[in-house]
Amino acid sequence: MGKKKDKDVDAEDHGKGPRSPKLCGTNYPVSIAFIVVNEFCERFSYYGMKAVLTLYFIHYLHWDKNLSTAVYHAFSSLCYFTPLLGAVIADSWLGKFKTVIYLSIVYVIGHVVKSVGAIPDVGDSTLHVVLSVLGLVLIAFGTGGIKPCVAAFGGDQFDEEHTEERRKFFSIFYMSINAGSVLSTIVTPILRGDVKCFGGDCYALAFGVPAVLMVIALVVFIAGSGLYKKSPPEGNVLVRVSKCVGFAIRNRWKNSKKNPKRGHWLDWAEEKYPKRLIQEIKMMFRVLVLYIPLPMFWALFDQQGSRWTLQATRMNMDFGGGFLVKPDQMQMLNALLILVFIPIFDMGVYPLVGLCRIKLTPLRKMAAGMILAALAFCAATVVEINVIKTVVEPPPAKESLVQVYNLMDSEVTVQFPGHTVLSDPIKSHEDPSGYTSLPLTGESQLYTVTVTHSGTDYQCGLTFTEQTAYSLFLHTAQPGGTVCKLVKDHITKSETGAAYLRFINTHTENINITVGTDEFYAAANYGISQNISVPRGEYNGVVCETNSVQYHIDLGLLDFGxxxxxxxxxxxxxLIVKKMEDIQANNIHIAWQVPQYFFITAGEVMFSITGLEFSYSQAPASMKSVLQAGWLMTVAFGNVIVLIVAEGAGMEQWTEFLLFAGLLVAVSIIFSIMAYFYTYVDPDELDKIFREDTDDEKMESSDSKKNEAVSLTDMPKQTNM
Known part of the structure; x- marks a missing residue:
């Protein structure tokens, strides 16, 4: 019994392990069920949190769009830098199993810290920012650290002869990733927007549920512990590669003048490292050079959760029948479409292209994927140009915006000295004149405005401040007099799709108005209430109370933005109600975002999946993990590009979209040229060559030993003198 136990332990320590129970008589180990469920919960946790992240920055932390976009992509970038750390820890010290356990605990702590930071009653605003950033850093280390371990650990569970089952496992594994993504990007925006807590959107719950899912992921993974094959750390190939490259560079620097030139700079490592390792590194570098243009694709792809989500907030999200889509829910289209597109491309598009006698090599597919992503941003540009037509741009320095309400009994004209900003007559009780730019001589300026009414001129002294929008109300509070009332306006559209509302009370009594859960107060004789945002919807039977009586009025639809x-x-x-629309509602439907999601997902199928396939097919077996790390680094650098542009470009959004599309087209041309000169290799052939070289070296070594033995035998014997 003791020997049997020792034998099993020894086998397990060498990565072979005792044979795991199989699922229902198949060759699939039971242990993979725990791994697949773990991945589903972890991806739900990650994508669910990330779906609401940009809106959290804007509405909860009150950051501007550019800072929110920059931090979002900084976090995404960190999530793809940390897999290098996870790979080193797993391969050099802890092994995959323990690395997943320990970093998942870090992951859970990050989610908890992030959720606590979203509770309004916890400390001041600085503490919220600190907790949010700390939580994101811990999450980045957790999700990035386990990323290179979980899939590989799942592959380790299969016996060597079950290659087909292992291949299907990776398909199931990929499906679990996308299933978790689809579900989470539907659920967490609902938790954020439809559930109210602490007097507003419930970000604490939207982050708390992903935290619970991550706890479940960790518990499920630990529950399968007794069934896993656990390989011990085998040494990190990335470390060996780094040492070999470093030695080659140092050796070349020291001895290049003394020794003759060598065929390749890596050949300077031959004094210390085997030829096979050097040749494999050369193959790896040939692929890594092709990776250089790839970050630009990811710079576009990852904007689905930032710029595209912000675009969706300024669109009409009503699909009729009371069905409203939230702006952060649109991200689920990518995960949903990819589940549909993968079989369509594999069984439909690629075979049809082959029938047209067009050879679709992996690199050509990747270039085509870049073009599709560029088309996605062209579509996003067209949508953005139409979206901003309903937006009032804030005035620049030394300018104000002004619109005039004529509440008098006949038309008026308004004149600003030295300017013809409002030259046409303004009719009584019509919609406002529309915002007009008013130039200023400095930060503020006093204007003596002339109002002509019924042939009589009235003058009003009004002070305007730069970069501010105003409404000028003209009314007769007293018989025979004209009153000019200047009010600052709120012109920034709500990022949640809410509508803004204010009331003007021409009644002789004060009025309190209740709209939903919001209360407005408008004083008598042309008092103006505060501006308050209200959720989009139909508002009928709104209660208006004066000191003497209660009225019910119908406001109708208060539309998005x-x-x-x-x-x-x-x-x-x-009461007579007149509703005026100062700023136009969002009139571009959110369904117009579907084409850009269609193109970006088709591009992902051709670029991302093909790129992984290409990397694996062109890499020697020992270098596959290094190339996987290199591939993830392209995603990280892509997010860095967005971070730089978001903070430094300072251009209009549609221009930025067009810039990204143009850059990706240029990069795809460069990539196509590089691909044209690339020669595909077969790693199996390389292994064969290495085996032959090794056999030849052994034969040469054996022959030299024989010759040495013969020469020693033939030597004349020395005699003692």
């Missing part, structure tokens, strides 16, 4: 001014007038039969 609009700004309304409602004028309340008293007549014998009640």
């Amino acid at each position: 609009a700004f309304y001014t409602v004028i309340l007038s008293k007549e014998s039969n009640g």
Whole structure:
């Protein structure tokens, strides 16, 4: 019994392990079920948290769009730098199993810290920022650290002869990733927006549920511990490669003048490292050179969670029948479409292209994927140009915006000295004149405005401040007099799709108005309420109370992103309501984002999946993990590009989209030229050559020993003198 136990332990320590129970008589180990469930929960956790992250930065931490985009992509970049650390820890010290366990604990702590940071009652705003950033850093180390371990650990569970089952496992594994992504990007935005806590959107719950899913992922993974094959650390090939490259560079630097030139700079490592390792590194570098242009694809791809989500907030999200899509839910289209596109491309598109006698090599597929991603951003540009038509741009320095409301009984004209900004007559009780730019001589300026009404001129002294929008209300509070009332306006559209609303009370009594859960107060005789955002929806039977009576009024639809001014007038039969739309509602439907998601996902199928396949097919077996790390680094650097552009470019959004599309087209041309000169290799042939070289070296060594033995035998014997 003791020997049997020792034998099993010894086998397990060498990565072979006792044979794991199989699923239902198949060759699939039971242990992979725990790994697949773990991956589903972990991906739900990651993508669910990430789906609401940009809106969290803007609405909870109150960062601007550019800073929110920059931090979002900095976090994404860190998530793809840390896999290098996870690979080194797993291969050099802990092994894959323990690395997943320990870094998953870090992952869970990060989620908990992030969730606590989203609770409004916890400390001041600085503490919220600190907890949020700390949580994101811990999550990045957790998700990035386990990324290179979980899939490889799943592959380790199969016996060597079950290659087909292992291949199908990776397909199931990939499906679990996308299933977790689809579900989480639907659920967490609902938790954020539809569940209210602490008086607003419930970000604490939207982050808390992914934290629970990560705890479940960790528990499930640990539960399968007794069934796993656990390979011990075997030494990190990345470390060996780094040492070999470093030695070659140092040796060349020291001895290049003394020794003759060598065929390749890596050949300077031959004094210390085997030829096979050097040749494999050369093959790896040939692929890594092709990776140089690839970050630009990821710079576009990862903007789905930042710029595209922000674009969606300024669109009409109503699909009718009470079905509203949240802006951060649109990201689920990518994961959903990829599940559909993979079989379509494999069984439909690629065979049809082959029938046209067009040879689709992996590198050609990747170049085509880049073009599709560029088309996605062209589509996003067209959508953005139409979206901004409903947006009022803030005035620049030394300018203000002004619009005029004529609440008098006949038309008026308004003149600003030295300017013809409002030259046409303004009719009574019509919609406002629309915002007009008013130049200023400095940070602020006093204007003496002339108002002409019924042939009489009235003058008003009004002070305007730069970079501010105003409404100028003209009314007769007292018989025979004209009153000019200047009010600052809120022109920034709501990023949540809410509508802004204010009331003007022409009644002789004060009025309190209740709209949903919000309360407005408008003083008598042309008092103006505060601006308050209200959720988009139909508002009928709104209660208006004066000191003497209660009224019910209908406001109708308060639409996405609009700004309304409602004028309340008293007549014998009640209150008369006039609703004016100061800022146009979002009139571009969110369905117009579907084409850009269609193109970006098709590009992902051709670029990402093919790129992984190419990397593995062109790499020697010992270098596959290094190339995997290199591939993940292209994603990290892609996010760095977005970070730089978001913070440094300072251009309009549609221009930025067009810039990214143009850059990717240029990069795809460069990549195509590089691909044209690339020669595909067969690693199996390389192994054969290495085996032959090794056999030849052994024969030469054997022959030299024989010759040495013969020469020693033939030597004349010395005699003692």
